[in-house]
Each structure stands twice: as structure tokens, then as C-alpha cells.
Amino acid sequence: MILDVIHSHIVVVTTDVFKTMLGWRVEEAEPYQRIARPQPLELRSMNGSIGFGGGMSATLFLATDEPLVRLMAGKIMGADIDPAMSDLSDVLGEITNMVAGGCKSRLCDGGFPVVMTIPNIIRGRSIRATGRDVQFMIQRRFLLPEINNDFQISLFGRLN
């Protein structure tokens, strides 16, 4: 089923991007379970977001918090730099773009063409995201054991 393929791409690409870009090992927090019915999603204080069109209409969220994005920025920009909020948004946007772009490439290579939007950053408190006209939801939490932190990737959408 294509959703299991998409899920597999998310795990592989996320692991690869975090290892390559940040040097961090990623572990899946819980075993994968299909979600029968999409539910509203609690976002975190700092979230990367990218939309997909084509073979699926969907939105991917990389949900995290500012302290983790600061650690990401330290890895990419150098630990001695105190990044501004705009730098943090750049870093999270780029990581989100690489995860979504890796999934897109793998889907296109597998004969499932999709296109994606540019990344957006959504910051705030107590943000709840609800999808309309969505048929599926893939939600995975990933652990970063080396820095004792975690983040979540969620994909809401429908197949066209």
C-alpha cells in the first residue's frame, strides 16, 4: 500500500537527513501503527510545514521546539554563534525542506509523481492542526538519544 511506502520513505529520509546534516542518530520512538482515522494534531512551539500536490494532496509538519532548533542551528552555523530567530527559522525550514524533498524524490522515482511547496515556519503556543478532506494521517515521533530530545513528523492528506 502506498501509505506504507510513504511512511517508510519518511523514516529513511529523516534518519538520513539528521545524520548527514546534524550528525545525530535518530530512533523511531514507538512502533509504526496505521492511523485509521485522521485526528487533530497538537503542534509544538516551532514547526516546519510543507504542502504536497500531484499524486497526493497533503501537508507535512516537522514539529519541534525552539531549544532543539537552537541545537540544530549550532550544528549547522557553529556552536559559537548565537542565532537570531530568523536564523532558527532558516535552519528549521531547510531541514523540513530536505526531509520533504527526499520523500518527494523517492516517490517520483517510484512512479508516484508529487510536487511540493516551499517551506513555511509556524511558531506559537497550543497550536492544533486539523486537516479538511484528508483521508490519511501518518504520525511518527523520533528520538535523538545523543542529545536526549525528540521531534515529530506528521503527514495529513489524501491520495489523488
Place this chain on the structure above:
Amino acid sequence: MHFISTFTRIAVAEVFDTMLSLKLEALETLEGADVPHGPLEGVVGSVGFAGKINGTLYMRYSDKLACSVTERLIGVTPVTAADSEVADVIGEIANMVSGTMKGQTSKQGYHGWLSTPMILRGSEIFLESKSAPISSMSRFRLPISNDRLEVWVFAKLED
């Protein structure tokens, strides 16, 4: 004013007129560095564009305005803005506005696909798009409320 801002204003006015029989008054439109990114409260409907036009539309309503619009469209009075009917209506309006914009940009050669509508609710929300050379925010006054509707578009056009 960038044509994306113009199309946004036209699409929002058309959809509110057609779906809700409401004549919106377009207030100011801010572009580029003048566009505020937050903090926002209330309900935000959003849809992404992917293709030759690439970006995201966000429509921000106060909780009260979101409930008023929902009641007007489906005849059901929501108890709170967290009700599922409100998310349905706000998502549908965002979908129709982005669909109308997509039709207009396609005529200019900028075709795109739409993502599914997402509805965000929370507090102190900031919206940013670092890769979008075009950013605009338009405010509208609705005859049913003193609260303003605010519409952001972050976009990139590819030749």
C-alpha cells in the same frame, strides 16, 4: 501592488460574495518587508500551492468571526471556535479562495496544484516563509463583524 496581491483580494471578495452573500470591503494590503508575521490569535485556514506558483495562503479569523461565518454558511451556531463545523467551514473557504486564485494565476501561465486545507488554532502564532520572494497581507472588513479578516500569501513564481 503585485498581481498576486490583486488576485488574492479578488478571490477573497468573490468567494465571500458567492458563498456567503457578503460584500467585503478590502482595507489595506501590505507587501514585502511591511508584512507582519504575528502574533496571531484565533483560527487560520491554509492551503499550499505547488508548481509554477509555489507558496501558501493563510486566512486568519478571530474566534468570534470564525463562528459568525460558520453560522452564516451552514446555519449552525457553533458553541466555540474549536467545534469541528468551524474547521470545516474555514477549511472550505480557504480551499475555494485558493482554487479561485489558482484559476487566475493559471491564466498568467503559473499553474499549480493545491494541498489539502489545514486549519490551525492557537495563540501567539507567527507565520514565516523564508523562501518566498513575494509576501502580502490583506485586511478585509466584513459587514457582519467589527473583527477583520486577514489574508497572507507567501509565494514564489517559476518561469
